[in-house]
Amino acid sequence: MTTRRIGVSPQAMYQSFKGRLISGEFAAGERLRPDRFRDEYGMGATAIREVFLRLTGEQLLTTEEQRGFHMPEASFEKLEETLAYRLLLEAEGARLAFLHGDLEWEARLYAAHHKLAHIEHRMNEMAQIKPVIPVWTRIDWEFHEVLMSACPSTTLREAHRNSFERYRQQVVAILPTYGFRPETIPQHAAILKAATERDAEACRRAIEAHLTSHRDLIVERKTDPREGSGANETRRAANIETS
Amino acid sequence: MTTRRIGVSPQAMYQSFKGRLISGEFAAGERLRPDRFRDEYGMGATAIREVFLRLTGEQLLTTEEQRGFHMPEASFEKLEETLAYRLLLEAEGARLAFLHGDLEWEARLYAAHHKLAHIEHRMNEMAQIKPVIPVWTRIDWEFHEVLMSACPSTTLREAHRNSFERYRQQVVAILPTYGFRPETIPQHAAILKAATERDAEACRRAIEAHLTSHRDLIVERKTDPREGSGANETRRAANIETS
DNA sequence: CTTGAGAAAATTTTCGAAATTATGTCAATC
DNA sequence: GATTGACATAATTTCGAAAATTTTCTCAAG
Numbered sequence: 001m002t003t004r005r006i007g008v009s010p011q012a013m014y015q016s017f018k019g020r021l022i023s024g025e026f027a028a029g030e031r032l033r034p035d036r037f038r039d040e041y042g043m044g045a046t047a048i049r050e051v052f053l054r055l056t057g058e059q060l061l062t063t064e065e066q067r068g069f070h071m072p073e074a075s076f077e078k079l080e081e082t083l084a085y086r087l088l089l090e091a092e093g094a095r096l097a098f099l100h101g102d103l104e105w106e107a108r109l110y111a112a113h114h115k116l117a118h119i120e121h122r123m124n125e126m127a128q129i130k131p132v133i134p135v136w137t138r139i140d141w142e143f144h145e146v147l148m149s150a151c152p153s154t155t156l157r158e159a160h161r162n163s164f165e166r167y168r169q170q171v172v173a174i175l176p177t178y179g180f181r182p183e184t185i186p187q188h189a190a191i192l193k194a195a196t197e198r199d200a201e202a203c204r205r206a207i208e209a210h211l212t213s214h215r216d217l218i219v220e221r222k223t224d225p226r227e228g229s230g231a232n233e234t235r236r237a238a239n240i241e242t243s
Numbered sequence: 244m245t246t247r248r249i250g251v252s253p254q255a256m257y258q259s260f261k262g263r264l265i266s267g268e269f270a271a272g273e274r275l276r277p278d279r280f281r282d283e284y285g286m287g288a289t290a291i292r293e294v295f296l297r298l299t300g301e302q303l304l305t306t307e308e309q310r311g312f313h314m315p316e317a318s319f320e321k322l323e324e325t326l327a328y329r330l331l332l333e334a335e336g337a338r339l340a341f342l343h344g345d346l347e348w349e350a351r352l353y354a355a356h357h358k359l360a361h362i363e364h365r366m367n368e369m370a371q372i373k374p375v376i377p378v379w380t381r382i383d384w385e386f387h388e389v390l391m392s393a394c395p396s397t398t399l400r401e402a403h404r405n406s407f408e409r410y411r412q413q414v415v416a417i418l419p420t421y422g423f424r425p426e427t428i429p430q431h432a433a434i435l436k437a438a439t440e441r442d443a444e445a446c447r448r449a450i451e452a453h454l455t456s457h458r459d460l461i462v463e464r465k466t467d468p469r470e471g472s473g474a475n476e477t478r479r480a481a482n483i484e485t486s
Numbered sequence: 487c488t489t490g491a492g493a494a495a496a497t498t499t500t501c502g503a504a505a506t507t508a509t510g511t512c513a514a515t516c
Numbered sequence: 517g518a519t520t521g522a523c524a525t526a527a528t529t530t531c532g533a534a535a536a537t538t539t540t541c542t543c544a545a546g
Contacts, residue, residue, distance in 0.1 A: 010308070010499085045501090046501065046530095049528095057298065065253070065507095081396045081397065084398075089331075159328060286530080288532090289532090292499085309498060309538060
C-alpha cells in the first residue's frame, strides 16, 4: 500500500526529504542533484525531480533553469524575514484559536507542552544536543501546531506550517545551537500561560520573545568569532562523511 | 532565446498557465490533464506535469496520488479564508512600506492608481466586463504590488503575491462579477489616501473594506437566485466550447 | 432492480535514453 | 602573462513508451 517494489512512495519521499531540508543536513546554497538520491529512495531521478519541484513551489528549494536545484541561501536578513513572517501568522492563528478553542484543545496543548518541556529539560543537561535535534524539532512543531489547531482557517494553518519550515531552515543553517537555548523552556511556558488566559496580545509578545531570542546568540557570535562563521562548517563536514 | 523549437519555455508556460488558473478559465474541482495542453504549448506531457507540480506547491492546483491534478475546490468558506489571509499579509506589508517608502515610491503608487482608476471607470460604463477581466486583474495586481513594494521583506512580498493569486482564484470561481463592482473605485482611492498619509490602521481598514465588499454581493445573490449558483455555469459552458 | 465480481479501458506515473545547455580544459593570440 | 575561443566533458531537462493504478463497463446473482 505504501511501498512500491523496493522503493518508497513519492509522498513518503516528499515528507522524508522535507525533514532533511529543515534539519540542517545540507548547507545553504548546496547543489542537490536528484540522481544522487536514486539508490537511497529506490526511485528514478525523474520522480525525485518531481518531489523537488513541489518543494521548490514551497520555497524550501530553489531552482534556476538549466542550473539544477539548490538549497536556499541563508543570511541574517532572511532569518529575520522568515521570523517576522512566522510571527505574523502564528500570532494571528493563536488569536483566532483563543476565540474558538474549547477545553479539549487546552488539554491537548498542555499535553504537547509536557512532552516539549520534558525533552527540553533533558537537552539542557546534555553535552551534545545535535543527535536529538530531529526529534526535538518534531515535538516543537507539534506544540506550535496544537496551538494553531483551534484556528478555523485551514489556509492560515497551512501557511503557518510552511513559515515554520522555512524559518527552521534558516535557523539550522545559521545558528550553532539549531535554535535551542535554555531560555526556550520558560518561553514555551509563557506561551502556554497566555493561551490558558486567552490573552492574544500576551501570546504574541511571548512568541516574539521566543523567536527573537536567537538574536542574542547572533550578537554573541559576532563579537566572539571563535569558531568561524557558525554552523556551516559542521554541516559541510557531515556531508563529506556521507558521500 | 525564449522559444525552443516550436514550443515555449517551461518558465513561460508556468507564467502563462498561472494566469489562466486565476482568471476563471477552469471550474473549481475540474480535472486538468497535462497531455490536454501538449499541442497548445508544444511541450511533452512530462514537462507540463512538472509545471503543474510547482503550481501544486503554491496551492494553485491540487493533486492526489494516482488521481491527477484538479482545480482547488471553491467555497464561501475558502473565499473568506483566503481573504483574511491576504488581508493579514497586505496590511502588514503596507504598514512596513509606510515606514520605508520614499517619495519615489509614493509617485509610483499614484501612477499605478491612475492606470487602475482609468480602466475601472471605463468598466463602470461597460455592459460586458468579462473581456477586460484579465487586463484589469493585471493592473489591479500592479497597484497592490506597488503598495507592497516598499516593504523590505521579500519573504512577505512573495507570500502576499501568492495570497493574492489564491484569493483571486476563489473570487473568479464564485463571484459573478469577478470581483469588480462600482464601489471598487472609491475603495482603491481610500487605500491611496491612507498610503499618502502613512496611516497603517486606516490602510488596513480600507483594504478590509475593499476585500469584504464582496460579501454584500454574496448576500444579494443568496436572496435573489435568478441565475443559479453564480459564475460556475458560465465557466463550465466556456470549457465545453473549447473541448 | 440492486448489488457485486471480474475484465477491459483509460489515466497517471515512472523510466532510461536522447537532446539541450552549462562547465571545464587547453591551446592560440594579443 | 593574460585573455579569448574552440573543443570536450558533465549535467540538466525533455521525450515517448512502458508499467502500475484507478475507473468504467459488463454481466450474472441475489
